[in-house]
Amino acid sequence: MSSQPTRIVVIGGSAAGPKAAAKARRMDEFAEITLVQREQELSMASCGFPYYVGGTFDDRNMLICTPAGNVRDSQFYGKAKGIEALVLTEALRIDRDTKTVTVKHLPTESERTLHYDRLVIATGARPVCPNAPGFDLDGVQTLHSMGDADTLRAIRDTKAVEKAVVVGGGLIGFEVCEALRLAGIDTTVIEKTHQILPFLDPDLAKLVENHIRANGPDIIVGNGVAEFLGDNGKLTGVKLDNGTELPCQLAVVAVGVRPNIDLALLSHLEIGDQGGIRVNERMQTSDPDIYAVGDCVECKSLISGHWMRAPYGDIANLQGRVAGQNIIRENSASFPGITQTGICKIFDFTVGFTGLSAQAAKAAGLNDIETATISGLDIPVFMSGKLLISKLVAERESGRIIGFQCIGPGDVSKRVATMAMAIRGKLTVEDMVNADLPYAPPYSLALDHTIVSAQVMENKLKGLMQGLSVTEVKQRADHGADCFILDTRSPEEFEAMRLGIGETLIPLGALRGRLNELPEDKDREIILYCKISLRGYEGAAILQQHGWRNVKVMEGGIMAWPYAREK
Amino acid sequence: MSSQPTRIVVIGGSAAGPKAAAKARRMDEFAEITLVQREQELSMASCGFPYYVGGTFDDRNMLICTPAGNVRDSQFYGKAKGIEALVLTEALRIDRDTKTVTVKHLPTESERTLHYDRLVIATGARPVCPNAPGFDLDGVQTLHSMGDADTLRAIRDTKAVEKAVVVGGGLIGFEVCEALRLAGIDTTVIEKTHQILPFLDPDLAKLVENHIRANGPDIIVGNGVAEFLGDNGKLTGVKLDNGTELPCQLAVVAVGVRPNIDLALLSHLEIGDQGGIRVNERMQTSDPDIYAVGDCVECKSLISGHWMRAPYGDIANLQGRVAGQNIIRENSASFPGITQTGICKIFDFTVGFTGLSAQAAKAAGLNDIETATISGLDIPVFMSGKLLISKLVAERESGRIIGFQCIGPGDVSKRVATMAMAIRGKLTVEDMVNADLPYAPPYSLALDHTIVSAQVMENKLKGLMQGLSVTEVKQRADHGADCFILDTRSPEEFEAMRLGIGETLIPLGALRGRLNELPEDKDREIILYCKISLRGYEGAAILQQHGWRNVKVMEGGIMAWPYAREK
Structure with missing residues (x-):
């Protein structure tokens, strides 16, 4: 000194x-x-x-x-x-x-x-500016500095804007979208690529999209900004790549940094x-x-x-x-690196992720992966549990957990933190199936969502279950594929809500007595599901053991189905 | 087949x-x-x-x-x-x-x-019965079976009971205590040992005790049941080991299984x-x-x-x-063991733990441990963050995390799950200080409570900070020890709330200019704190580098102080 x-x-x-x-x-x-x-x-x-x-x-x-x-x-x-x-x-x-x-x-x-x-x-970092004329018009904004925040807050307080466009369908784009919607502004989010929230896999992103639309804002994907339109230096609208013009007095650009x-x-x-x-x-x-x-x-x-x-x-x-x-003190500390963990509130949904999505894993050259998608409550029904939908990604060979996405109205944040630590600890699916997590009804099911997620993954890795994504099932239904689709819920549930993709209803409890209603051809593809696909999975186990050789579960069940339903 | x-x-x-x-x-x-x-x-x-x-x-x-x-x-x-x-x-x-x-x-x-x-x-398991006469009286209950639940629920619905005693100050005891209190019953919890919630260390247990009392129920520790008192086969009261008689119509025994x-x-x-x-x-x-x-x-x-x-x-x-x-399938699955993780809602507090408390670690023969107690919000003030108080336990030599306790009105559950996974992954404090957790204002501070907890532990392990528990400070104050106690908050904060244990107020921002008010003897013990002891820690760093050799921080600050305050 x-x-x-x-x-x-x-x-x-x-x-x-x-x-x-x-x-x-x-x-x-x-x-x-x-x-x-x-x-x-x-x-x-x-x-x-x-x-x-x-x-x-x-x-x-x-x-x-x-x-x-x-x-x-x-x-x-x-x-x-x-x-x-x-x-x-x-x-x-x-x-x-x-x-x-x-x-x-x-x-x-x-x-x-x-x-x-x-x-x-x-x-x-600096906000990326879209390569479109009119970016300097009054009314085109980013949300990067305190000054930006002041400007947007003033717009809220003065109720100066009726219609807004958010350019960019990432985390910040949707945080801004919600803020504008809460300010009473009619808001449309546009995204150049074919999917919002690029850190999610498409199935989950689509569910979030549905939730956002249900709260008012519109979303246009696969369409970037061609031009910011103006009059006297003031923004009057946004013209998209496909020529559509969206009239607006405010455009907030959030296409990354x-x-x-x-x-x-x-x-x-x-x-x-x-x-x-x-x-x-x-x-x-x-x-x-x-x-x-x-x-x-x-x-x-x-x-x-x-x-x-x-x-x-x-x-x-x-x-x-x-x-x-x-x-x-030179060399006294290190920063080892990141797992890429993020989270965002979008209306009543939380959207979180840690590690790699399936598409990010493939992009990183990790091709031998398995995924497991599940739906389930965060806490028991009797404690007013809320839905979580998640997708786990693991290396097939080593069983190492490499990614987890979770969305829904339930407590996503805790599950993402849990899995972020599992990834940090280089844990495998086998480690995670027996995790000792804090359990009491106000906080968790007896088997926490993260554990069930690992258990389903384990079932898949051990060959006890074959899964299909909702998208794969939708494609089969759309193309009239020769598969037998089985809904294993109760008649009351079927009456209240159903997909209408040519499915047959056989409640799980009746399945063993009605095996004669199933395809004679034991190699025909059978796809089972229920509300969350737990009963679907139980049904699949029954059929497999009765000799059907091509039995699959639609992962996540109806709760993970982002497409239109019959009912 | x-x-x-x-x-x-x-x-x-x-x-x-x-x-x-x-x-x-x-x-x-x-x-x-x-x-x-x-x-x-x-x-x-x-x-x-x-x-x-x-x-x-x-x-x-x-x-x-x-x-x-x-x-x-x-x-x-x-x-x-x-x-x-x-x-x-x-x-x-x-x-x-x-x-x-x-x-x-x-x-x-x-x-x-x-x-x-x-x-x-x-x-x-079966409920343990206290070795006290009168256990078979009508009105002495456990909460173990559906029948027990039915009985207690009926008591709630019929408003048949005015006063109840819960025997046993563990998780179930306090869950029952809260249930009875919500049913409008005047409830006292008695605990034979000198501390409720034995999986917590005493400082934290005492904070929970305060919270419970603030919600109505009374707690008596260090006193077991000597006898269940009755009249005509019906419970009329509970007599404690010290002779005190607590009149009641219901006693729920929850002393473990x-x-x-x-x-x-x-x-x-x-x-x-x-x-x-x-x-x-x-x-x-x-x-x-x-x-x-x-x-x-x-x-x-x-x-x-x-x-x-x-x-x-x-x-x-x-x-x-x-x-x-x-x-x-023989040998197809294993259960590797447990970390001992638990959680419990007690009124507006959540009380959670994973791994070993300091006292449990010592009881298990792990003596070379360090602890770090912190207070802090779960999410930012502007998102209406709530308080968390936690204590981390690590092996000093290896830095391995072996325990974490967390209490408070904030989101304890997520932090306990996070640390449970850290322990499961055998992570060290060094791993944890750079954890990549989901951050957005609705869910976390930029540095999550668990990370700050690990950072404080790291500071202690590296010798950058010496800590004292609130109990150690209380003992010094009670015994009139020759230490200099320094509150580093603002005058406004001091006016609104203060310990009154002989402390001197020097706001952190003024400290460098008022070093002459500190003890001349550079070996005299100086104890600093603030509301959560972050400013206390910053102040301690200043004093240490100005030559005071015996500078300590009261860990967790005033928020972790479970004893009476002057104000």
Whole structure:
């Protein structure tokens, strides 16, 4: 401590940057720490913007407060953290030879040179702009900065907009969609690809789509923005690739973000093939005195080993903490990588995922996988349980769990956290079938949804059950395939709700006595289901053992069926 | 399938037994499966009894229904499962030589001999009865059977009772306590030992105690039942060991359960030192044709390797499934053991745990452990976050996580599930500090409570922070120890709420400028805290680096303080 204080400069004051600075301060009371932030605000809860816009809360300060209620402004950083926070200040360039950063105070345009012993780049990401004319019209927005949040909140409060279009059907797109809908705005979400929520497999995404439509907003997939239409500089509508024009006074663009690597490029730091700054486990860039954290870097997938982008607030905070330790005590902390976990509230549904979907696994070259889709309640009927629909992905050979998607009105969050930890622990399906989880009726079924999911997967891996997805069954029905479709529910249930895809009703309890009604050809494909396909599975076991050789269960049952029903 | 069908007898029809029978049926359509149940009901949701008693729901059938609404009676088992269920039938003895079980139909007293190729013992557990006179008085109850649930529910509905005593301060005791309180009954819980909820460490247990008292019920610890007092065969009160008499019309005894091993003893099967039937990973007893599952067996701890009892409904179901597979396909499934995970709703608190508490770890001979207690919100303030208080236990040397307790009005269940999986995956604190969990404001803080808990533990293991428990601080205050106690909150917070244990208030933001107010003696013990002790920790880092050598943080802050406060 008698030596010269370490000089630390952190560029970026939103999430990862402040975390790195604060951790460094706690590790070294005498370091000189400067935080450079382009915006006015510091350490904003950006993920809270949609809830502010939607009116979940009204006090804007809550987005920039500590839990104890202190606004995290420059003064707070100075007093509580001993960190000099330069706001409205842009870092212009890094000189790695002289170890300096040149910054400009935007209001005064005055420049200043900061010396560093260790530099942290936390420049975040920038919203991707669709390549369409009219993007600069008044009324075309993103939701990235506090300023954006203020603008959208003002639109809500003044009731200035009747119709809005959200461009982009990802997490943020639908959070914005819900916020606009809650503000009473007639909202349409458009998505260029053929599926919303790309981290889900299509069957599950379609169920979410149904839920969103049921809450008012419309969704158009397979159609991007061709042009933002305007009049006198003001947005009047959005023209789609197929020529459709959607009149609107507001368009919120949420088609993803791109790492902000301008400074890193200028300084010739290594950039990865995913477009982010390449860092090692210590969060060090190719220059060992320069660290990088948050949305501007690439992370390693703990599942595939591939480099990925993970622009999530929690990852930014984790990385910031690791960098903060290492810039004071070299090699004292590591960030091993990510499993890719995310979650989102969309009206009464929660949509969550961890690890790889089936399509992501295949895209990553993992082809020998098995999936298991189930429906079920989160807690017992007598405790007013709510539905969960999930899809588990595992490697067939090793049984290792590599992905889990879960949606529905039930407690998705807990199940995704549970499976995220299973993936982190490199657990197999065999480990998971006997997991010891907290059970009491207010919180779980006796066998939690995650355990049942693993048990169904185990049944499939052991060859005890053959499954079909709802989509595969729909295709068979649409093409008039020669299969025998069996609904194993009760007549009352059949009367109240049914698919109408040529199915025969034989309640499970009657099945053993009515085997003569089943196909004589023991090789004919038989597809069973019930409400959630538990009785379907039990029925399938009966038929298999009575000699039918091509017996399949429609996974997830009617609850997982996203297509139109007869009733 | 052309051979003789396998004959399977399952003794016990509550949870583990029916599960074993149903799984065996799915594995072998042609086995002859007989389920022997002493009670009238089959496959009851016993864990739901308190919620039926307390009026969360009114339809008794919901306790014995499938999710599709079918009552699980003998007829249902016959038709849907092809299982002969003999209810009101007691298994009298097992003859291992002839491989038979003699059973008696209780209403008719007729006996019958069942032949088995494989036998499953799922005889469950029996409530422990306190060794006190008057146990047979009318008004002394347990909550173990459907009949018990009916009796207590009738008491609620008829408003026949004004005062009740619950004997036993464990999970079931407090579930019953809440149910009785919801029924408008003035309730006192008595606990023989000096602490309620023995799976918690005392500091946390005390916070739960406060919460329960705040909801009405009284709690008396360190005092057992000496006698149930009666008049004309009816309960009039409970006399405690210290002579106190508590007048009441109802006493519910919930002092734990004991494995029901009568049949196993009669058949000379191996019994373990915990008083349960000893089984291997296949759920096989010392007789390879006899399996045992559920509350009557012992399980291996995945943490300590010790044998334990785990009378939980979820474990019973897991074991039943494993036995069901193995009795059809030998050695096809295993039950590796338990981490001991449990949860309970007590008024607005959830109380959960997984693995070992500090006291349980020490009792198991694991002495080189570290703990980390934290308080914090489950989700952000702007989303109306609720408090969680938790204690993490890890091995100091390896960093392996071995236990986690969590309580509070927040979403405890998810955090316990998360940590249960961390323990199952044998994760270390280092793994957990960078966990990739589902983050969005409706579900979590950017750094989830479980991650912060691991980070605080890491700080302690790395020597960056020294902690004291609230109890250790209280003891120092009570004994007038020569320590300097520092509250680092704001004056406004101090005005609204404070401990009053001789503390000095220096807000964190002012601390660097007021170091001259701190003890001159750099070896004097300084104890810092704030509301949750995050600012306390930041303050401690400052003081340590300014040369104070004996700086400690009161873990969990004021939110974890269970004792009386000045304000």
